[in-house]
Amino acid sequence: MATGYLRRGFAIACAMLAASTVVSAPSVRAVAGAETVPLRIMPLGDSITEGVDGYASYRRQLWKALEARGQAADFVGSVTGSRDASPYTDFDQHHEGHPGWLADEVLAWAGAWTAAAKPQIVLLHIGTNDLSHLQTVESTVQEISSIIDAIRGSSPTAHVALAKIIPSNFHVAETQQLNAGIGLLASQKDTPSSRVLVVDQWTGFDAVTDTYDGLHPNAAGEQKMAAKWDAAIATLAPSAPAVGSPPAPTPPQPPAGSIAVGAAANAGSTGLWLAHANGDVRTHGAAASFGNAADLRLNAPIVDIAATARADGYWLLGGDGGIFSFGNAPFRGSTGDMSLNQAVVSLASDPQGRGYWFVAGDGGIFSFGTPFFGSTGDMQLNQPVVSMATAPSGDGYWLVASDGGIFSFGAVSFYGSTGDIRLNQPIVGMATTPSGGGYWMVAADGGIFSFGDAQFHGSGVGSIAAGDRVTAMVSSASGGYWLITAGGTVLTFGSQGTSR
Numbered sequence: 001m002a003t004g005y006l007r008r009g010f011a012i013a014c015a016m017l018a019a020s021t022v023v024s025a026p027s028v029r030a031v032a033g034a035e036t037v038p039l040r041i042m043p044l045g046d047s048i049t050e051g052v053d054g055y056a057s058y059r060r061q062l063w064k065a066l067e068a069r070g071q072a073a074d075f076v077g078s079v080t081g082s083r084d085a086s087p088y089t090d091f092d093q094h095h096e097g098h099p100g101w102l103a104d105e106v107l108a109w110a111g112a113w114t115a116a117a118k119p120q121i122v123l124l125h126i127g128t129n130d131l132s133h134l135q136t137v138e139s140t141v142q143e144i145s146s147i148i149d150a151i152r153g154s155s156p157t158a159h160v161a162l163a164k165i166i167p168s169n170f171h172v173a174e175t176q177q178l179n180a181g182i183g184l185l186a187s188q189k190d191t192p193s194s195r196v197l198v199v200d201q202w203t204g205f206d207a208v209t210d211t212y213d214g215l216h217p218n219a220a221g222e223q224k225m226a227a228k229w230d231a232a233i234a235t236l237a238p239s240a241p242a243v244g245s246p247p248a249p250t251p252p253q254p255p256a257g258s259i260a261v262g263a264a265a266n267a268g269s270t271g272l273w274l275a276h277a278n279g280d281v282r283t284h285g286a287a288a289s290f291g292n293a294a295d296l297r298l299n300a301p302i303v304d305i306a307a308t309a310r311a312d313g314y315w316l317l318g319g320d321g322g323i324f325s326f327g328n329a330p331f332r333g334s335t336g337d338m339s340l341n342q343a344v345v346s347l348a349s350d351p352q353g354r355g356y357w358f359v360a361g362d363g364g365i366f367s368f369g370t371p372f373f374g375s376t377g378d379m380q381l382n383q384p385v386v387s388m389a390t391a392p393s394g395d396g397y398w399l400v401a402s403d404g405g406i407f408s409f410g411a412v413s414f415y416g417s418t419g420d421i422r423l424n425q426p427i428v429g430m431a432t433t434p435s436g437g438g439y440w441m442v443a444a445d446g447g448i449f450s451f452g453d454a455q456f457h458g459s460g461v462g463s464i465a466a467g468d469r470v471t472a473m474v475s476s477a478s479g480g481y482w483l484i485t486a487g488g489t490v491l492t493f494g495s496q497g498t499s500r
Helices: 007-020 058-068 103-115 128-132 139-154 172-189 220-238
Strands: 037-045 071-077 094-097 119-125 161-163 196-200 261-265 271-276 281-285 302-307 313-318 323-327 344-349 357-359 367-368 385-390 398-402 408-409 425-434 437-445 448-452 470-475 483-484 490-491
Touching: 037 058, 037 103, 037 220, 058 071, 058 220, 094 103, 103 139, 119 139, 119 220, 128 139, 128 161, 128 172, 139 161, 139 172, 161 172, 172 196, 196 220, 271 483, 302 344, 313 344, 313 490, 323 448, 344 385, 357 385, 385 425, 398 425, 437 470
Parallel strands: 037 071, 037 094, 037 119, 119 161, 161 196, 261 302, 261 470, 425 470
Antiparallel strands: 261 271, 271 281, 302 313, 313 323, 344 357, 357 367, 385 398, 398 408, 425 437, 437 448, 470 483, 483 490
16 A cells, blocks of 8 residues: 655565555466356455455355356456455455545556456446545546546456445435436447446345445345346356456556645745655655655555655655655554554644654544544544644644544644535645644635634635546645645645745
């Protein structure tokens, strides 16, 4: 879960990668006859594909179904096993299920994965986390369409079995809307040479009886999903493209153009570092590069970046809590080898230079070299936490949820929130004022909300290209701020100075 990485940090990053990488299990094949060429199938998606909490996901039951009807198969992908160590090893463990990932994160890697694994059929179930993060149905459908394009870019004749996603206890109406869009998308993308077959995983699936937590399938739910995937594979297999010898197991390389997910300012705020989901770090203005993680194989996408107190280095944070250190940024620890309840989403450095904090979607806080002031890990949140910001003194921090709800910990004050306001787009980031007496929040459409002594200098509404969205916000000591979009555009508001 780094080109030009630091010499000292390279050893740290490699050690951390080793701790957080799942050990590869040998491939198992269901074979109908010695001369049969197995059908290369890639299960692609999020935790519903991977399996969590000891469940193997639908993949095990699907393997059994293929085996029972004599369909030779080879599950392919760069990941093996499931989260929390499922006890089941009697099926092919390979897949591309990534817990907590949104469609745009899968999009950033889909082309590389399929280029490496050469699947004949891709089983795509994605969109659940997008709805949980209040992404629009329209943007999610567009990203799914782009995933199909990315698959075809590296495997032009691969077939895609595209799922209408299973129901959950959350966002029921939005899920129905998304599934309607997925059905229409499948009909639009389907071609004779590269089929896109809709697989209705919604109908007949009960979120109460077929999940163990209102979201992830239990054994009964896994069986239902497997049966529908099996039927789709039976339909697609006769026209699946032929493949030669399996490709060499070279790690997929992250594609160019991965989305910008976070930013930090250099000393004097004359430039910015923009972190991308694939580990790349690009500079803006006069910022000098200290390296990036684009050449490392990540277990999870990069989700944020934070600069040291002296801005003489920076850390990258992966969605699994993996930390990559560059320049003079010291490695203080990570959660790369832990099993997290939810993916981490935001990173904040200590202004006193002691270390850093990061936060997960449930508001769980992880402190490394820094004091722990509290978390929302034991609270029932209306919406997931998406960002955090520290007090200039380093003696507290704020968390913000996607609905604009604010949670204050340590010696910081609550100045207001948008928790009771109906937003056009979800909140995606926040930044503090130089005094710590206020903060800004930014929505995905560039809308700005100012509280305390934070001054409004303008917003990005109407200035963001179609299909783009704001993903991060950075403030300066002179009271201005920058907005960063997924496409890497930087919008500047107010005067700039040394960043907070």
